[in-house]
Amino acid sequence: MNKTMSGWGNGLLGVLIFSGSLPATRVAVMGFDPVFLTGARATLAGLLAGVLVLAFRARRPRRQDLFALVIVALGVVVGFPLLTALALEHVTSAHSIVFVGLLPLATAVFGVLRGGERPRPAFWLFSIAGSALVVGFAFSQGMTASPLGDLLMLGAILVCGLGYAEGATLSRRMGGWQVICWALLLSLPVMLVVTLVALPGGFRAPDVPAWIGLGYVTVFSMLVGFVFWYRGLALGGTVAVGQLQLLQPFFGLALAALLLGETVTGGMLAVTIAVVACVAGAKAFAGRPQVAKARVPAE
Template identity: 65%
Template sequence: MERTSNLQNPGAEKNLSGWINGFIGVVIFSASLPATKVAVLEFDPVFLTLARASIAGVIALALLGVLKAKRPERRHLFSLLLVATGVVVGFPLLTALALQHVTSAHTIVFLGLLPLSTAAFAVVRGGEHPRPAFWIFSMLGSAIVVAYALSQGLTVAPEGDILMLLAVLMCGLGYAEGAKLSRTLGGWQVISWALVLSLPVMAPLAGLSAPSSFAGISPPAWFGLAYISVFSMLIGFIFWYRGLAQGGIAAVGQLQLLQPFFGLALAATLLHETVSMGMFGVTAAVILCVISARKFAN
């Protein structure tokens, strides 16, 4: 009977799989900013962005070759370019630059804007149409995050905050476009082809921007580079794009509000950064808004 019930309701099963895959992606992404913070202390942010994309691109190229993946069609190229612009170049570079001005704990709070950014691009590029109540709760959550940033004194490090806001916009575009393309091309294929498409540009520039010597680079910085190259740039997207495509971009995109919780915990544990009760309070309030918004996502 249980098997028959599942067969009669394949949409619910697909939706559940989408939330599971999305959750795994969020857990992987949660360590991205702390790992970037560790790496950017010793690597130039531009080189770090180019290097992580190049390393992930080489792995993606090998993966596509071993699995003999079908090449994308000409009509897919524009979408792949948008994905590459948003998540291969834009978000990594802007966050790395921002982390030169603010702590990773501070930038993590800005991730509260990602669900709204992703949902907006889901409408523009993904053809989704959440109900009005969804936007009310999503905008309320985003407003709480922005109000918190202002309360901390935006004039202290305006460069970092502006860079993070731009990063959120670029990331939302890359998420929505990649999820839309995943419906026809496949989740792991989308991020892999986007990385490979970027490789001819990123790899030579990485070589040109590399430091004259790597002798003084510490193991934690190397670990940070390895994590953001393999997990943040490739493996996380395999789960994330699949989850967005299965469960809906706007709906599953709300899982991103769990990312600050995990990220703040990692920042406090690994980097010994101060995480105020205000940060946790803001994150909790925003997540309540997301739980409400999820009910009206479809």
């Protein structure tokens, strides 16, 4: 299998895993405080990352890579989980999943700014059109779902796109699982303190579904998904493979309906289909990334 096909395959696996993140977070915040949830998932995932680093004797990151790892940590370990957990106190997971339609554009922008990729001009027309559809959908709802929830989701998308692009660049020289493991380990001291401080007084036992949600976002959303996702971005290019994120609303909406019994409206489905159509056009003009020939360490 060539690098491009391997990149798309790894990227698709990552998207499938991430598709369960928002529904799982929605379930988890029914039993856990959002700040505690953010700290707990990062702390537990950081401990697992430490086991992996020790077991496989992963090479320590170079000093010049530390700043990029901090950006990854702030984007995908702290920023996105916290902002989405806060947002899901105000909106349903089905509503929030539509905002995933902005992720390919955010990832592409940061892929250009931080990764040096150069898609063709037509790519931006399709990407902006897709993003406009998503934003237009939010406003068509009269923002009645929750203006605060929607703003939190927009912030989550921005920091996540930056974390994706930065991690993809690092993965080309470090490897996907090493990037997310070291980002988690860098975050571990702070997130452990956050977890302890946010621990509710008179801690009550959450329901089983909340524990399952916490387990999913810890193991899969914070760790396993990134192993495949960062490797996919590194092999296939951040701008091109990043477009796979537009499949995530389909999977996520299905999970929200099947597992949470949430209502998926015709408008949600229509805007998702329209956005995916735009991304299909964007993919055709993504071009070959200038950094695609960079060496990817074996994982």
